[in-house]
Amino acid sequence: MGKVLMKGNEAIGEAAIKAGCLNYFAYPITPQSEVAEYLSRRLPEVDGVFLQGESEVAVSYMVFGAAACGERVFTTSSSPGISLMSEAISYIAGAECPAVFVNIMRGGPGLGGILPSQADYLQATKGIGHGDFRLLVMAPASVQEAVEMVMMAFPLAEKYRNPVMILGDGLIGQMMEPVEFPDRLQSEPINKDDWATNGMAMRKSEQRNLVKSLFLDPEQLNAHNLVLKAKYERMAREEVKYDSYNTAVNYKALVVSYGTMSRVCRTAIDDLKADGFEVGMIRPQIVFPFPESAVYDAASKKSCKIVICIEMSMGQMVEDVERSVKGIRPVRWYGKCGGEVPTPEEVMDAIKACEE
Amino acid sequence: MGKTFQKPISLAEQDTHYCPGCTHGVIHRLVAEVIDELDVRSRTVGIAPVGCAVLAYNYFTFDFLEAAHGRAPAVATGIKRVRPDLIVFTYQGDGDLASIGMAEIIHAANRGEKFTTIFVNNAVYGMTGGQMAPTTMPNQRTTTSPLGRNVEEVGMPIKVAELLSSFETPGYISRQAVLRPKYIVKAKKAIKKAFEYQMQNRCFSFVELVSNCPTNWGLTPVESIKWAEETLLPYYKLGEFKNPDDVEEG
Amino acid sequence: MQSEVMFAGFGGQGILLSGKMLAEAAMAKGFEVAWVPSYGPEMRGGTAYCMVVVSEKSIASPIIQNPMHLIAMNRPSLEKFAPVVKPSGVVLINSSLISAGAGRDDIDELALPVTEIARELGSVKIANIVALGAFVARSKIVDFESLRKTVKEEFADKEKFIPLNMAALDRGKKMALEVEPSNIPRPS
Ligand SMILES: Cc1ncc(C[n+]2csc(CCOP(=O)(O)OP(=O)(O)O)c2C)c(N)n1
Ligand code: SF4
Numbered sequence: 001m002g003k004v005l006m007k008g009n010e011a012i013g014e015a016a017i018k019a020g021c022l023n024y025f026a027y028p029i030t031p032q033s034e035v036a037e038y039l040s041r042r043l044p045e046v047d048g049v050f051l052q053g054e055s056e057v058a059v060s061y062m063v064f065g066a067a068a069c070g071e072r073v074f075t076t077s078s079s080p081g082i083s084l085m086s087e088a089i090s091y092i093a094g095a096e097c098p099a100v101f102v103n104i105m106r107g108g109p110g111l112g113g114i115l116p117s118q119a120d121y122l123q124a125t126k127g128i129g130h131g132d133f134r135l136l137v138m139a140p141a142s143v144q145e146a147v148e149m150v151m152m153a154f155p156l157a158e159k160y161r162n163p164v165m166i167l168g169d170g171l172i173g174q175m176m177e178p179v180e181f182p183d184r185l186q187s188e189p190i191n192k193d194d195w196a197t198n199g200m201a202m203r204k205s206e207q208r209n210l211v212k213s214l215f216l217d218p219e220q221l222n223a224h225n226l227v228l229k230a231k232y233e234r235m236a237r238e239e240v241k242y243d244s245y246n247t248a249v250n251y252k253a254l255v256v257s258y259g260t261m262s263r264v265c266r267t268a269i270d271d272l273k274a275d276g277f278e279v280g281m282i283r284p285q286i287v288f289p290f291p292e293s294a295v296y297d298a299a300s301k302k303s304c305k306i307v308i309c310i311e312m313s314m315g316q317m318v319e320d321v322e323r324s325v326k327g328i329r330p331v332r333w334y335g336k337c338g339g340e341v342p343t344p345e346e347v348m349d350a351i352k353a354c355e356e
Numbered sequence: 357m358g359k360t361f362q363k364p365i366s367l368a369e370q371d372t373h374y375c376p377g378c379t380h381g382v383i384h385r386l387v388a389e390v391i392d393e394l395d396v397r398s399r400t401v402g403i404a405p406v407g408c409a410v411l412a413y414n415y416f417t418f419d420f421l422e423a424a425h426g427r428a429p430a431v432a433t434g435i436k437r438v439r440p441d442l443i444v445f446t447y448q449g450d451g452d453l454a455s456i457g458m459a460e461i462i463h464a465a466n467r468g469e470k471f472t473t474i475f476v477n478n479a480v481y482g483m484t485g486g487q488m489a490p491t492t493m494p495n496q497r498t499t500t501s502p503l504g505r506n507v508e509e510v511g512m513p514i515k516v517a518e519l520l521s522s523f524e525t526p527g528y529i530s531r532q533a534v535l536r537p538k539y540i541v542k543a544k545k546a547i548k549k550a551f552e553y554q555m556q557n558r559c560f561s562f563v564e565l566v567s568n569c570p571t572n573w574g575l576t577p578v579e580s581i582k583w584a585e586e587t588l589l590p591y592y593k594l595g596e597f598k599n600p601d602d603v604e605e606g
Numbered sequence: 607m608q609s610e611v612m613f614a615g616f617g618g619q620g621i622l623l624s625g626k627m628l629a630e631a632a633m634a635k636g637f638e639v640a641w642v643p644s645y646g647p648e649m650r651g652g653t654a655y656c657m658v659v660v661s662e663k664s665i666a667s668p669i670i671q672n673p674m675h676l677i678a679m680n681r682p683s684l685e686k687f688a689p690v691v692k693p694s695g696v697v698l699i700n701s702s703l704i705s706a707g708a709g710r711d712d713i714d715e716l717a718l719p720v721t722e723i724a725r726e727l728g729s730v731k732i733a734n735i736v737a738l739g740a741f742v743a744r745s746k747i748v749d750f751e752s753l754r755k756t757v758k759e760e761f762a763d764k765e766k767f768i769p770l771n772m773a774a775l776d777r778g779k780k781m782a783l784e785v786e787p788s789n790i791p792r793p794s
Contacts, residue, residue: 004486005630005639028500031645036487040500052500052510055426055456080425109424111406114645175668176626176641178633200375250560266666341669 002180004200008143008168009034011179012076012102013042014173015150021072021100022048025062027055027081032169036075041070056081056234060101063266064152067097068211070192072154074100074307078170079108079120080088082128090129091165091230093195094213097196098157098189099152101135115339116170118259119219119317124167126289131238131335132225134232136164136239137288139258143177145285151185156239157191160231167287171260171341244294245269251280251302253355254329256321257310258284260341268347279351280304287317295324304329308354310347311335364388366397368415369606376579379567380408381477384415386540387445387474391418391512394555400443401435403428406455426457429464432471444471451481452515461520465560469488472550472561475516478569479588486572490514490548493587495522498572512567515590517564521597527559528596533566535581546596556592559600566592594599607662609668609747612687613729614655615679615700620662620734621788622678625656627738631748632660640668642681653682660747675745676708676739678790679720692698698747716744724774732774737777 013035016024026036038054043050049066053059059075066073077085082103091264092099103124107117124137136156140146149166157164193203197211215221227296246269247254257265257274262283269279282298284291299307307329315333322331334350336342342350363369366388374380379447385550391397400418404410406425413420423431435444453461453475461473480498481487488498488505491513517531526573528550532543543565550561568589570580622643629639640659657673659665675695678684681704684697688708697708702721718740724733726790733755744752754775761767793794 003633005626005633005641008702028451030484033484033499037499037502039483041502044503054458054490070759076496111410111424139767170645171642174643174645176629176643178446178639194419260668264667264669268667270666277558343669343671344667345671355699 003180005176006143006179007147007174007176008060008141009036009076009104009173010038010149011143011147012173013038014181015147016074016100017042017046019046019072019082019151019154020188021074021154022046023066023071024049024075025051025053025059025066025071025073027053027059027077029078029081031106031116031123032076032078032102032173034173035102037139041150044073054083054297057087060085063099063101064088064092064095064097066094067092067099067195070189070196071199072189074102074154076102077106078106078114079117081113081199082120082123082321086123086129089135090131090133092163092168093129093133093135094131096161097162097163097211098154099163100153100157100166102168104168104170104224107337113339114170115340116233116260116312117337118165118169118261119316119340121287121311121313124165125290125320128165133162133228134235134288136162136235137167137286138164138168138241139285139287139304140172141229141259141262141283143172143175144179146354147179147181149285151182154185156249161195162231167259169260170339173196189323196303213305217278222238232289239286240289240294240314241284241293243273243285244298245281245283246273246278247280247282247298249278249280251278251301252303252305253279253351254301254304255279255281255310255351256284256307257281257316258287258317261310264342264344264347267344268351271344272351274350277352277355278303287320290320290324293323294323299325299329306354308351309333310342310350312335312341313337362407364392366391366400366417368417370414372415372430373411375571376410377568377580378476378571379549379565382534382540383565384412385474385568386534386544386547387447388416388553388556390544391443393548394536394551396443396551396555399441400445401406403432403444403446404444406446406483407452408573409447409449409476410483413491425459426452426455428452429457429460429469429471429473431466433464436469436471440557441471443551445551446471447474448476448589449487450475450477450479450491450516450592451480451487452516458490461516465520465562466525467524468527469556470560471555472555473563474547475562475564477564477592478565478567480569480572482569482572485509486569491516493591496587504519515592517562517597520562525560526600528553528561528600530562530596531564531566531592533584533594535566535568535584539594542594553600556598564592566594586590609660609675609745610673611658611660611675611677611741611745611747612655612691613658613671613677613679614653614683614687615734617654619654619679620655620731621654624734625658627753627760628657628748629660629740629758631742631753632658633735634756635748635752637661637748640663640665642668652681652688653686655683657685675743675747677741678704679734679737681706682702693749696741696784698739698741699743700733702733714744716740716782717777718785720778723781724776726785727773727777728770732770735771735774736778737776740782741778742787743779745780
């Protein structure tokens with residue numbers, strides 16, 4: 001197909017189709033409404049299901065219903081809408097169904113703003129809904145990576161029978177970049193007959209399936225929570241994904257940054273290098289599970305004096321970085337909220353200030 | 357004479373952010389005039405929706421609160437229950453009220469909460485760029501119904517005034533338009549009546565206003581009025597659907 | 607080498623589209639590109655702008671404080687962005703709507719009445735295309751033929767508009783090359 005210039009939001013829609021997901025429910029919200037607008041045109045062309053629900057609450061339960069049938073399904077929203085979906089996400093994780101949620105983050109709290117932000121990091125990685133569960137959370141830094149991650153998200157959701165979230169900032173949705181779509185995913189949802197409510201006739205079985213999250217018996221619920229816990233531990237072993245930048249040299253400072261913010265850091269690192277100041281970077285591509293050992297190893301390099309967490313939030317990732325660094329280096333934070341993405345100059349100044 | 361041209365005290369000296377020819381401005385003015393005329397400005401609390409009117413608080417000069425998308429009637433209920441002496445109104449668009457906030461408005465109306473709702477029906481989501489609303493007309497093209505609203509798939513547009521007037525609980529429910537002066541005069545009367553019922557602590561009061569959105573309809577302001585008259589008014593019939601006196605007299 | 611172009615003007619002047627066409631043309635020539643729009647409430651009737659980044663290698667920060675070049679289609683855009691353009695960049699000023707200059711002597715200022723030219727050619731709606739043609743011819747940021755090809759493709763399903771848009775590009779080019787280039791050293 002070659003390279004095409006595409007807006008992140010539209011590319012995300014197309015990527016889902018390429019991943020074999022033809023079911024999409026959504027409710028408009030800036031800065032991601034173009035996904036719905038694109039798919040309202042595109043899905044009917046491929047005999048897919050497009051439905052604008054009456055609210056994010058409804059949409060997220062439509063996703064639950066479709067996911068419970070073992071069909072690939074996804075939705076997209078932005079921060080306030082994701083908050084409304086968090087109840088259903090808890091039910092979906094509790095009932096162990098695969099589904100993909102895309103959050104093109106905007107600033108908060110409350111109505112906040114509509115410009116790029118990374119203010120939902122904690123929500124996505126630690127506490128999106130009630131109960132003991134986690135999401136696998138992927139954080140793209142370019143339109144191309146958003147496409148690849150969306151396509152990876154479906155098989156991962158199925159592998160773990162757990163919701164997967166793509167955590168992008170507003171810029172990832174709004175920016176146009178060249179993309180090259182990978183070939184259509186050939187894989188199909190696996191083992192769904194074992195658990196999905198797809199009709200006994202369809203799976204030629206007399207055994208009914210039950211999709212639920214209620215466990216009134218404390219022992220059973222504890223056992224269920226242990227099963228979930230084991231899944232998240234397996235994710236931590238098998239799904240860690242990050243990128244390193246300028247880590248082969250003897251850097252004095254290590255930056256940890258993700259998404260659009262990490263690209264700004266890259267420019268700042270190049271410019272600092274020209275000034276003779278070496279800085280390395282670890283960019284988590286998957287933020288849950290967090291690349292703890294990678295951050296620890298990079299921080300423990302002899303030349304490295306300090307670790308700086310740079311993000312478009314008031315320090316939501318700092319905890320994860322501190323946890324990974326285990327106190328061997330001081331951890332600092334630089335960031336900005338409200339939608340004004342820090343410039344490379346500002347990042348350079350911040351890195352220099354931390355180092356002093 | 358002078359009265360029409362004077363800015364109501366309840367309306368701020370400030371240009372609005374609304375698009376040229378949008379009727380949100382007219383509706384703000386009507387509400388402000390009524391509040392002035394009833395002399396309740398000092399005990400009024402307005403509730404802004406999430407929609408183009410989210411910034412309505414900039415244009416009124418009394419207390420204002422911004423709710424989450426669709427939740428204004430629940431917020432209004434909270435205010436009214438703890439401070440029944442306040443005059444409370446919600447100002448909501450059709451996405452806000454008839455889509456995400458349908459549960460809140462239905463239950464507030466059915467409980468007979470003593471506040472007023474100004475419901476702006478412009479048949480699309482304005483703020484987010486013209487997506488389909490529950491009030492979008494059959495075959496009307498929007499950014500999420502690029503081939504026109506397909507009623508086979510998403511049903512017919514919801515007539516909110518009729519829906520709310522079906523409840524047994526007494527209420528005041530009216531639908532008016534703000535497309536031309538002849539409609540505006542009646543619209544103002546309805547808004548005034550709605551606030552008066554609230555002041556008498558009689559019932560929930562609701563005025564739906566058929567409006568326009570030239571920007572997202574892709575029409576000039578003049579064309580938008582014509583389109584609204586030809587397309588919306590035959591479906592969204594104007595008039596008083598329910599009055600608290602109906603029950604008491606009958 | 608990386609260059610950045612800020613396109614700025616009123617909503618409705620085709621700002622986002624001309625930025626997109628430049629990005630497409632550069633992509634076709636094998637460059638890395640990013641197109642970053644302004645979005646949000648300021649778009650309603652106010653200014654619209656987008657930044658196009660064109661680079662030989664993968665683009666790090668898409669957030670640019672000091673673009674190499676500016677196309678200013680209205681006065682507020684010129685006032686806002688002219689001061690931040692890098693020295694020796696091209697600043698194209700739509701002199702049909704802007705009576706002022708950029709107020710700098712270290713840039714290549716190109717004042718052209720693109721709205722009037724567009725009107726002469728048949729539609730003010732193509733003022734952005736006139737400006738694009740002029741800008742590309744002057745800055746040589748991409749090959750002019752590649753731009754023509756991209757614009758043709760953009761209107762592939764509205765074929766009747768192609769001749770008008772081609773005329774707009776060519777007219778822009780002609781005007782840009784007629785004006786003496788300012789004596790600015792260009793980065794190679
Ligand atoms: C929970 C949540 N979902 C979605 C949005 C995005 N949003 C903002 S305004 C709006 C629709 C507004 O349309 P309408 O109520 O018809 O009012 P109008 O803009 O037409 O006046 C939406 C969906 C939001 N802010 N919060
Ligand atoms: S988008 Fe529509 S409803 Fe909103 S201000 Fe503009 S015309 Fe009015």
